[in-house]
Each structure stands twice: as C-alpha cells, then as structure tokens.
Amino acid sequence: MVRKKRARPSSYSGSITIDDVADMAGVSTATVSRALSSPGLVARDTRERVLEAVRNTGYIPNVAARSLRAARSKLALVVFPTCITPFFSELLIGIENALSAEGYGLITGSLLERPERETQLVHLVAAKQVDGVILLNGQMIRSDTLRVDQLDVPIVAVGVPGKSDIPSVLIGEREGAAAVAWHLLELGHRTFGYVTGAPGYVDDERWGGFTEVLTEAGIAVSEIVRYPGDFTGASGIGAGLQFIESSKRPTAVFAISDMMAIGFMKTLREAGISVPADVSVVGFDGIEFTAFCEPELTTIRQPSEVMGFEAARLLIELVQEKTIPADERSKTLGTELVIRESTAPPSR
Amino acid sequence: MVRKKRARPSSYSGSITIDDVADMAGVSTATVSRALSSPGLVARDTRERVLEAVRNTGYIPNVAARSLRAARSKLALVVFPTCITPFFSELLIGIENALSAEGYGLITGSLLERPERETQLVHLVAAKQVDGVILLNGQMIRSDTLRVDQLDVPIVAVGVPGKSDIPSVLIGEREGAAAVAWHLLELGHRTFGYVTGAPGYVDDERWGGFTEVLTEAGIAVSEIVRYPGDFTGASGIGAGLQFIESSKRPTAVFAISDMMAIGFMKTLREAGISVPADVSVVGFDGIEFTAFCEPELTTIRQPSEVMGFEAARLLIELVQEKTIPADERSKTLGTELVIRESTAPPSR
DNA sequence: ATGAAAGCGCTAACAG
DNA sequence: CTGTTAGCGCTTTCAT
Numbered sequence: 236m237v238r239k240k241r242a243r244p245s246s247y248s249g250s251i252t253i254d255d256v257a258d259m260a261g262v263s264t265a266t267v268s269r270a271l272s273s274p275g276l277v278a279r280d281t282r283e284r285v286l287e288a289v290r291n292t293g294y295i296p297n298v299a300a301r302s303l304r305a306a307r308s309k310l311a312l313v314v315f316p317t318c319i320t321p322f323f324s325e326l327l328i329g330i331e332n333a334l335s336a337e338g339y340g341l342i343t344g345s346l347l348e349r350p351e352r353e354t355q356l357v358h359l360v361a362a363k364q365v366d367g368v369i370l371l372n373g374q375m376i377r378s379d380t381l382r383v384d385q386l387d388v389p390i391v392a393v394g395v396p397g398k399s400d401i402p403s404v405l406i407g408e409r410e411g412a413a414a415v416a417w418h419l420l421e422l423g424h425r426t427f428g429y430v431t432g433a434p435g436y437v438d439d440e441r442w443g444g445f446t447e448v449l450t451e452a453g454i455a456v457s458e459i460v461r462y463p464g465d466f467t468g469a470s471g472i473g474a475g476l477q478f479i480e481s482s483k484r485p486t487a488v489f490a491i492s493d494m495m496a497i498g499f500m501k502t503l504r505e506a507g508i509s510v511p512a513d514v515s516v517v518g519f520d521g522i523e524f525t526a527f528c529e530p531e532l533t534t535i536r537q538p539s540e541v542m543g544f545e546a547a548r549l550l551i552e553l554v555q556e557k558t559i560p561a562d563e564r565s566k567t568l569g570t571e572l573v574i575r576e577s578t579a580p581p582s583r
Numbered sequence: 584m585v586r587k588k589r590a591r592p593s594s595y596s597g598s599i600t601i602d603d604v605a606d607m608a609g610v611s612t613a614t615v616s617r618a619l620s621s622p623g624l625v626a627r628d629t630r631e632r633v634l635e636a637v638r639n640t641g642y643i644p645n646v647a648a649r650s651l652r653a654a655r656s657k658l659a660l661v662v663f664p665t666c667i668t669p670f671f672s673e674l675l676i677g678i679e680n681a682l683s684a685e686g687y688g689l690i691t692g693s694l695l696e697r698p699e700r701e702t703q704l705v706h707l708v709a710a711k712q713v714d715g716v717i718l719l720n721g722q723m724i725r726s727d728t729l730r731v732d733q734l735d736v737p738i739v740a741v742g743v744p745g746k747s748d749i750p751s752v753l754i755g756e757r758e759g760a761a762a763v764a765w766h767l768l769e770l771g772h773r774t775f776g777y778v779t780g781a782p783g784y785v786d787d788e789r790w791g792g793f794t795e796v797l798t799e800a801g802i803a804v805s806e807i808v809r810y811p812g813d814f815t816g817a818s819g820i821g822a823g824l825q826f827i828e829s830s831k832r833p834t835a836v837f838a839i840s841d842m843m844a845i846g847f848m849k850t851l852r853e854a855g856i857s858v859p860a861d862v863s864v865v866g867f868d869g870i871e872f873t874a875f876c877e878p879e880l881t882t883i884r885q886p887s888e889v890m891g892f893e894a895a896r897l898l899i900e901l902v903q904e905k906t907i908p909a910d911e912r913s914k915t916l917g918t919e920l921v922i923r924e925s926t927a928p929p930s931r
Numbered sequence: 932a933t934g935a936a937a938g939c940g941c942t943a944a945c946a947g
Numbered sequence: 948c949t950g951t952t953a954g955c956g957c958t959t960t961c962a963t
Contacts (some may be wrong), residue, residue, distance in 0.1 A: 300940035
C-alpha cells in the first residue's frame with residue numbers, strides 16, 4: 236500500500252505522520268523531530284517552516300512510537316487505596332496540576348478489593364507503560380512474582396510514614412495528633428477516646444503523637460478507650476455504637492479521619508448525646524464536608540492539594556534526573572488545627 | 584551493541600523482550616506473539632513451552648511496541664468536570680471496574696480551570712494515546728483546532744442529556760425531578776424554591792420534570808423561586824443566604840445537587856430556620872454524605888457506580904466492534920427517591 | 932502450525 | 948545545522 240504523500244488537514248485521523256510534515260517543510264524527519272523536541276538544535280527559519288507545516292497538516296506525534304523509541308511514556312501511575320474518600324480527590328487535583336504542567340499524563344488505578352488488580356497494576360509498571368508511580372495507599376502493592384518497589388521505576392509515596400526509604404511526601408502526623416491532644420487538654424478534658432484507622436503507619440504515628448502528649452499530662456494510656464475503625468464513615472458509626480453501649484464514656488474522642496468523626500457524631504446525635512456539650516469530637520484530614528456537618532467538626536487539616544502537587548513534582552524530578560540528594564527525597568508538610576464547633580470544655 | 588541472548592529472571596528491568604522468550608522456547612517470535620494473543624493458533628505443546636519460557640524469563644510485553652504495531656493502546660481517557668464531587672469518585676469506581684476487567688487502563692484528565700488543559704486532553708486523543716473517551720462533563724471539550732467529538736475515537740458521555748448523538752449513559756432526569764415534585768406535593772407543599780445548577784442540560788431536564796408536575800398541580804411556574812447555584816456546597820450556602828434575605832419564602836426547596844442542598848440546609852440552620860419543620864429540602868445525586876448530615880437529606884439517588892460501569896462497558900463495545908445498533912448506543916438508568924428527614928409537611 | 936520478514940512512527944547516533 | 952541510517956519491540960501477512 237502506498238502512503239499518501241500529502242496530508243489532509245481536514246481530518247485528524249491518524250494517518251498524518253512525521254514524514255508528511257517533513258515532506259511539506261522540505262526537510263528530513265530528523266529535523267522535524269528536532270524542531271519539535273529540541274528547538275535549540277534547529278535554525279530559526281527551518282524551525283519556523285517546520286512549525287508551519289505542522290500547523291498545516293494538523294500533525295500530532297504518535298505517542299506509542301515516541302514511547303517505544305524514547306523508552307519513556309510521559310505517564311505516571313497513581314495508585315489509590317480501596318476506599319476513595321474526598322481527601323483523595325483533592326490529592327488527585329494537586330497531582331494532576333503538577334503533572335500536566337510538565338506534559339505528563341496520569342493513569343489511575345485502585346485495588347478495588349480484587350486481588351488480581353494488584354498484579355495488573357504492577358504489570359503496568361513492569362511493561363514500561365508508566366515512567367513513575369505515586370502510591371496513595373499504605374498497603375504496598377505487590378504480586379506473586381513482582382513487587383512494585385523492586386522495579387526500576389521511581390516511586391513516590393504520599394502520607395505513608397515509616398521506615399521505608401521510598402521518597403515520600405509526608406505530613407507531621409505526630410505533631411498533628413499532638414495538637415489535638417493539647418487542644419483537648421486545654422479545654423479541660425481528662426478522659427479520652429480514640430477511633431483507630433485500619434492498621435498501618437498512619438495510625439501508629441497519630442496514636443503515638445496523641446498519647447505522648449496525654450502521657451506527659453499524666454493520663455494513663457491504658458485509660459484511653461480505643462474504638463476500632465477503618466477510616467470510613469460506616470466504621471465511625473460502629474465506633475459511636477460502641478461508645479453508647481459502654482458505660483465508660485470519655486468526654487473527648489479523637490477519630491483519625493473526618494469521615495469516622497462524622498459517622499461517630501451522627502450516632503451520638505441520634506442517641507441524644509450532644510456534641511460538644513456531652514462529648515467533644517475531633518477528626519483528621521480537613522475535608523470540605525467538615526464545614527457542612529452539624530456541628531461543624533474540629534479537625535486537623537492536611538494540605539491535600541499541596542501534598543499531591545509536591546508528590547508529583549518530586550516524581551518528575553526523580554524521573555528526569557535519577558539522582559536526588561537523599562535529604563531532598565522526602566518532604567514533610569505541616570498541618571493545621573482547625574477549631575470549630577465540635578469541641579468544648581467538658582460539662583462535668 | 585550486542586543484545587544479551589539469555590534473560591535474567593532475577594530482574595524485571597525491561598531488557599527481556601519477545602526475542603528472549605523465543606530463544607528460550609526454541610520458537611520464532613511470531614509464535615510467541617501468537618501463543619500470547621491468539622492461543623488458538625498455536626499447537627498445545629508449543630504453547631505450553633512458550634508459556635513456560637515466559638514464566639522463566641519474567642517476560643512482560645512492552646506496551647508501547649504493542650500499541651505502535653497494533654494501533655491501539657488499551658487505554659481509555661476519562662474527562663472530569665472542573666468540580667470533582669464525591670459523585671464522580673463513585674462513577675470512577677464503576678468505570679475502573681469495567682475497564683480493568685477487560686484489561687483496559689484508565690487515563691484521567693480534568694480541565695482544572697486552565698484552558699490549555701483542553702488542548703492537552705484533546706491531543707491525548709488525537710495522538711492515539713487512548714482508544715476511547717468517557718466524558719463526565721457537560722461542557723464538550725474542544726480546542727482551537729481540534730474537537731474531541733470529531734476525532735475518530737469512540738466517545739461515551741455520562742449523564743449529559745440532550746440532542747447530542749454521542750452514545751450516552753443517562754438517568755431519568757425528568758422522572759427523578761418529577762418524583763421530587765410529587766413527593767413535595769403529597770406532603771402538602773404549595774410554594775416551591777429551586778436551586779439551579781451551572782447552566783447546561785442537566786439543569787434544563789430537572790427543571791422541566793419538576794415544573795411539569797407542579798404545573799399540572801396548578802402551581803404557576805413563575806411562582807417558583809429560583810436560586811442560582813453551580814452544584815457546589817458553597818453555592819448552596821449562597822442560595823441559603825438569598826432564601827433568608829428574601830421575604831418570599833417557599834416551604835419546600837429542591838436543590839439539584841446534594842452538596843447544594845447540604846450547604847443550603849447549613850445556612851438555614853445557622854439562621855435558626857428548621858429543616859424540615861420550617862422548610863423541606865430535597866437534593867439530587869445520593870452521595871454518601873446525605874446519610875450523615877443533619878437532618879439526613881431526602882434525595883434522588885443516581886446509581887453512580889452502575890452508571891460508570893455501564894459507560895465503560897458501552898465504550899469497550901464501541902472500541903471493539905465499531906457497529907452498535909443505534910438503539911443500543913445509549914442506556915437510561917432509573918433513579919430512586921430516598922425519603923429521609925429533610926422533608927415533612929409544611930407547618931402552616 | 933510455524934517461520935521469515937516487513938514495517939508501525941519516531942528518535943538518536945553518526946556523518947557531513 | 949541538517950540528512951542518513953538504524954533500530955525500539957511487537958504483530959502480521961505471506962510463505963512453507
């Protein structure tokens with residue numbers, strides 16, 4: 236089959252290749268390629284002729300060919316946890332902002348409680364379909380034979396503290412949780428509850444920061460009532476139920492996610508227990524809805540969009556120059572205690 | 584440079600190609616390719632030998648090469664609206680479920696209020712980087728020279744009713760809004776408010792279904808108080824402010840998104856106006872928060888995850904066999920009126 | 932049922 | 948500064 240020599244600007248349909256542009260501009264394909272990728276290497280007027288031809292033909296480089304040849308796809312994979320809360324949507328916005336500014340695309344993947352998804356996602360990486368990975372979930376993804384952190388692709392984790400040496404964007408988890416403890420202590424609380432997250436590093440850190448301050452204030456850790464949770468609103472409701480059924484009721488409860496705090500408050504409200512009059516509640520994350528619920532939730536705000544943005548920036552640096560000084564391979568951002576209506580001095 | 588002839592299973596690092604597998608299995612690359620893509624064309628034992636070699640080498644096909652050759656990427660683009668509400672996260676889950684089940688990956692893109700993003704996204708399509716597009720935003724994306732709906736790539740729109748002939752997954756917008764009207768009428772309401780969405784088809788349809796029923800019930804459309812909104816919680820607060828400041832206060836208000844309804848209720852609550860005692864409020868979408876706010880919101884639930892799933896299924900069919908009977912190119916799903924605490928008979 | 936060979940569209944040496 | 952050339956890794960006729 237003979238390829239047409241002149242492109243038809245009227246249609247975008249794929250058949251316009253670099254050859255067409257080269258023909259029209261009267262240069263070689265190499266020059267076209269250079270004019271597009273490394274403008275500095277091409278003479279001014281040649282470049283303009285090429286650009287003109289690009290415009291006339293409606294040429295758009297074929298990404299597959301470029302990826303194959305250049306061995307990079309300009310695509311990043313973002314792995315979500317099973318449960319996608321609004322917090323992650325906000326992260327995503329920051330990520331996309333940074334990525335798209337540098338011409339990178341964004342493949343998303345979540346595990347969706349289907350184990351084979353893990354393998355699929357790792358294969359995406361192994362197949363060189365993506366240049367880098369942003370991990371939003373604590374549970375490291377792995378599959379039978381492949382582990383994502385063993386692939387030679389840059390990885391950035393977000394909000395997963397711990398001893399891992401993966402470049403990360405973190406927040407001051409301990410400091411945030413400590414601020415909650417101080418705030419509650421200042422209000423005069425002496426008995427505390429804590430709604431846990433699904434087991435993992437975040438929970439450890441927040442628990443650590445929370446208890447450390449309380450311990451210093453003379454509160455016995457064993458006296459803190461722990462309600463099991465998994466970050467979801469539903470688990471917050473469960474925690475609320477436990478609170479109600481138990482005779483041991485702390486006057487202040489710290490739920491380490493906003494959704495849990497909101498579910499918790501809802502259960503208490505229905506049981507006729509007033510927040511903050513009877514019990515103070517604090518969340519963690521700072522999602523939009525905390526300003527809309529009743530009462531408005533006191534919480535620790537994470538700079539979610541910034542976190543996403545920084546993570547993507549870090550990844551791009553990693554992709555481009557594989558050598559980042561060890562001390563710059565992680566960033567820790569601060570959090571902010573947002574005091575609203577759900578906390579008050581204890582009534583007794 | 585000489586390519587290594589034997590692959591090293593101990594590393595995933597890219598260099599294992601189809602040649603390595605062919606060598607190890609003692610067959611040609613063509614056979615390996617067939618054994619993997621069209622198993623039927625290869626003799627049983629040959630195939631097994633190939634599979635064995637694949638396992639031993641840890642071979643993973645290079646997607647770029649495959650895309651280039653096969654002229655398809657097994658990637659779909661999902662375009663989000665500027666404002667990502669939890670409703671869209673739910674859609675995304677359904678989409679990813681359907682896509683990943685068929686081995687398709689998922690590129691996401693949103694406009695992010697930056698006009699040049701439009702061009703970027705359209706280029707993604709034009710560059711053949713994706714096999715299909717799912718449009719979650721009403722505002723058709725277009726750029727100076729390219730329009731996404733003119734590219735020869737299958738497109739599916741979700742929740743964008745109207746005369747467009749783009750294959751779509753829709754919900755019964757009119758019926759849903761009509762159900763709201765019936766519900767309110769049945770409760771005895773005779774004065775109504777309506778919080779609009781950003782201008783577009785959804786608003787037209789919902790307004791149409793809502794007013795049609797009210798008109799039949801003898802309510803003059805001109806008597807319905809319209810509060811401008813844009814789907815966000817913030818705009819719901821604005822609507823609430825307008826409600827409060829006006830002397831003309833309907834006893835029932837229909838906000839066409841849950842976030843607006845929630846913001847609206849919050850404003851009233853702060854002004855000491857009780858929902859539903861003083862005014863009934865109904866939302867639309869059925870996001871998770873509606874069950875957590877105070878009072879729990881009466882709303883129209885859209886089957887978001889199913890919508891996403893169906894949209895992706897439709898897209899896959901479109902991608903695979905480009906001929907779908909016209910009457911199967913769109914699906915309309917039903918909605919459900921969820922009656923909760925925010926609606927009650929008017930007090931007067 | 933299998934192999935040989937020809938590219939898909941692009942980039943990067945290497946010359947000139 | 949620009950052109951020639953040689954593939955990137957895979958699929959797919961066309962033979963056998």
